[in-house]
Amino acid sequence: MKIPSWPAWFPYPISWLRGFALFQSFIFFNNSIPVSHPYDLLILLPTIWLAPPLLFTFFHYLIATIVEAAITNLPSQVPNYDRIHQWLISKRCAGAGRHCREGWNALVILSFTWCLWSWVNKLIFTIPFVRESSISESAIAHFFLPVTAVYLYQCDLWEHQRWATKQERQSQNPTSPPPDPIKRRVKPAKQIAHEIADWYVFRSGKAEGPYTALQLWEIQKITARTKVRRGEADWQRAGEISELTKYLTQQ
Structure with missing residues (x-):
C-alpha cells in the first residue's frame, strides 16, 4: 500500500505544537498578572513578550539534552546508527546558539503575529455585517493568532529544508563553483x-x-x-x- 505524502500546504505537527504552545504561553502570562494600576503595565508588557521566548529557550535546551543523552546510549545495532550519530555531532557542533535561536524565533513570530493581527482586526471590523454580528474580537483572535504562528513556524522549517537541499546538491555536484576563498580563509x-x-x-x-x-x-x-x-x-x-x-x- 502506498503511503500518502504529507500535503505541501499543511504544516508539520511540530509547527502546530510550537504555534499553539507559543500562543498558550502568551495567554498564560497575560492572565497571570493582574492590572489594577497603570504602573502594572510596566511589569505586564515585558513579561508577556519576554517570558515565552525565554521559556522556549529553556525547554529546547531541556529536550535537546534528554534526546542527546538517549542517542548517546543507543546500541550500535540500531538501524541507521551512523546517520543518527552524525546528526547528533552536527547538533553538538552548533553549540548553545541553537537553543537561543529557538527563543529568538519565538520572539520574532510573536511580534510579527501580533502586528499582523492588529492590522487584520481593524480591517475585519470595518466590514458592516461583521461589526453588527455576534462574532467577538476575542473569538477571532483565538483562531487567528495560533494558526498564524503555526504557519510562520512552518515557513521557517521550509526555508531550512530548502537550504539543506541546496547544500546537499552542491556537495554532490562536482561541477559546482568552488567555495568563496574568503569563507575558506576564515574556516578554523x-x-x-x-x-x-x-x-x-x-x-x-x-x-x-x-x-x-x-x-x-x-x-x-x-x-x-x-x-x-x-x-x-x-x-x-x-x-x-x-x-x-x-x-x-x-x-
Whole structure:
C-alpha cells in the first residue's frame, strides 16, 4: 500500500505544537498578572513578550539534552546508527546558539503575529455585517493568532529544508563553483584537522588506528581516560586534549 505524502500546504505537527504552545504561553502570562494600576503595565508588557521566548529557550535546551543523552546510549545495532550519530555531532557542533535561536524565533513570530493581527482586526471590523454580528474580537483572535504562528513556524522549517537541499546538491555536484576563498580563509584550522585520520587509540597493549576525531567517538567510544596520540606524538589521556572534548563519551 502506498503511503500518502504529507500535503505541501499543511504544516508539520511540530509547527502546530510550537504555534499553539507559543500562543498558550502568551495567554498564560497575560492572565497571570493582574492590572489594577497603570504602573502594572510596566511589569505586564515585558513579561508577556519576554517570558515565552525565554521559556522556549529553556525547554529546547531541556529536550535537546534528554534526546542527546538517549542517542548517546543507543546500541550500535540500531538501524541507521551512523546517520543518527552524525546528526547528533552536527547538533553538538552548533553549540548553545541553537537553543537561543529557538527563543529568538519565538520572539520574532510573536511580534510579527501580533502586528499582523492588529492590522487584520481593524480591517475585519470595518466590514458592516461583521461589526453588527455576534462574532467577538476575542473569538477571532483565538483562531487567528495560533494558526498564524503555526504557519510562520512552518515557513521557517521550509526555508531550512530548502537550504539543506541546496547544500546537499552542491556537495554532490562536482561541477559546482568552488567555495568563496574568503569563507575558506576564515574556516578554523582545527575543523580541517579533524577530517584527517591521524589519531591512534591505545587498546589491549597496542595502537589501533588511524582514525579521524569523529571516528574516535563513533567507533572507539573514547572517554576522558582513554589513551590517544596524534601521529607519532606521545600518548595522552583524551580528556587532556581540548580539541577532543566534544568527542568524549560520558561514562
